[in-house]
Amino acid sequence: MTRFGHQVHGKLTVFLLTIVLFITLSSASTDSSVSSLSKEELCALDVQSSRRVLDILQVTPEPAPSHNESEPGVSPRILCFAVSYSAQHQTRVRAVAETWGQRCDKLLFFSNLSDIIVVGADTPSERRYEVVHLDIIADHAHLWLRTRAALKYLHTHYRHDYDWFYKCDDDTYAIIENMKKYLKRPEILQRVNREPMQMGHRFNMPDNAFNSYIRNKMLNALWRSRWDRMVYNSGGAGYVINRLYLDKIVDSLQDWTCLPDEASATMPEDAGVSFCMMWN
Incomplete structure (x- = not known):
């Protein structure tokens, strides 16, 4: 056993990277103005950018199953x-x-x-x-x-x-x-x-x-x-x-x-x- 990670198909990986690249490029135009933002504003901008990716991927965390639910x-x-x-x-x-x-x-x-x-x-x-x-x-x-x-x-x-x-x-x-x-x-x-x-x-x-x-x-x-x-x-x-x-x-x-x-x-x-x- 070499790892306990999820296997991700190549096509899905390319798709996800394309989404991230698109969002990164679309945000590049704002780089010149971020230097004037406060720390709080920068954090808010970072959270907003991350949410755009998560919304597209529709990531929903699953609750951990209780021990009683196990067979x-x-x-x-x-x-x-x-x-x-x-x-x-x-x-x-x-x-x-x-x-x-x-x-x-x-x-x-x-x-x-x-x-x-x-x-x-x-x-x-x-x-x-x-x-x-x-x-x-x-x-x-x-x-x-x-x-x-x-x-x-x-x-x-x-x-x-x-x-x-x-x-x-x-x-x-x-x-x-x-x-x-x-x-x-x-x-x-x-x-x-x-x-x-x-x-x-x-x-x-x-x-x-x-x-x-x-x-x-x-x-x-x-x-x-x-x-x-x-x-x-x-x-x-x-x-x-x-x-x-x-x-x-x-x-x-x-x-x-x-x-x-x-x-x-x-x-x-x-x-x-x-x-x-x-x-x-």
């Missing part, structure tokens, strides 16, 4: 989680909670400080999202250690409640409806309860980067005796794992092959997860 036993239950830090609680974290994160069956954040993100406060649609505290340094060099802790927490508290666990960054945007449709494909349903599964956008780690992280000579040599390249799913775009994968990765965290030394502990979390699972 029982068919629609996969997805827990989405992101590892962040306190400075981003009211920016990136809130942005996820206010938008696509609401389409997950459960949304959790992990950070250096515990918190509750309230969306739609004092309204009938008020929602609260928990930020779980991790007692680990909140920087990129410790992201693998923080992700390990998050996976353990999920396994302890939510292992039996959800079918899939989607890990992403705090600046990711995902279309959960597409993800759920993909996860309902027959070839996935046939395997989801039989074997560990992880899906995402694949990357290949350069050899020099691999050596900088895996400095344990015995571990490096053992790995190279079995594999010739380090392939992993990107944590930025996000990867989704099933319940059996969560079981297996948590069981593997104590193994000596699962990045035990200080240097390997700084490996990017997405590569770290894949590295540990390669031995299973």
Whole structure:
């Protein structure tokens, strides 16, 4: 699975670009006068121009279906989680909670400080999202250690409640409806309860980067005796794992092959997860 975006036919794309180009050209004659407008007037002009495109395309947002509307036993239950830090609680974290994160069956954040993100406060649609505290340094060099802790927490508290666990960054945007449709494909349903599964956008780690992280000579040599390249799913775009994968990765965290030394502990979390699972 490389992406969860909509496929757009070529002819439709050309049509939409033609509309935008037409509107842009028709507005070009006003460029000489915009320099004299105030900030408020410029914002109003920008909104007006955008509405012209939206009116032509007749874009109407669809409400998110409630969990009760899903077909029982068919629609996969997805827990989405992101590892962040306190400075981003009211920016990136809130942005996820206010938008696509609401389409997950459960949304959790992990950070250096515990918190509750309230969306739609004092309204009938008020929602609260928990930020779980991790007692680990909140920087990129410790992201693998923080992700390990998050996976353990999920396994302890939510292992039996959800079918899939989607890990992403705090600046990711995902279309959960597409993800759920993909996860309902027959070839996935046939395997989801039989074997560990992880899906995402694949990357290949350069050899020099691999050596900088895996400095344990015995571990490096053992790995190279079995594999010739380090392939992993990107944590930025996000990867989704099933319940059996969560079981297996948590069981593997104590193994000596699962990045035990200080240097390997700084490996990017997405590569770290894949590295540990390669031995299973």
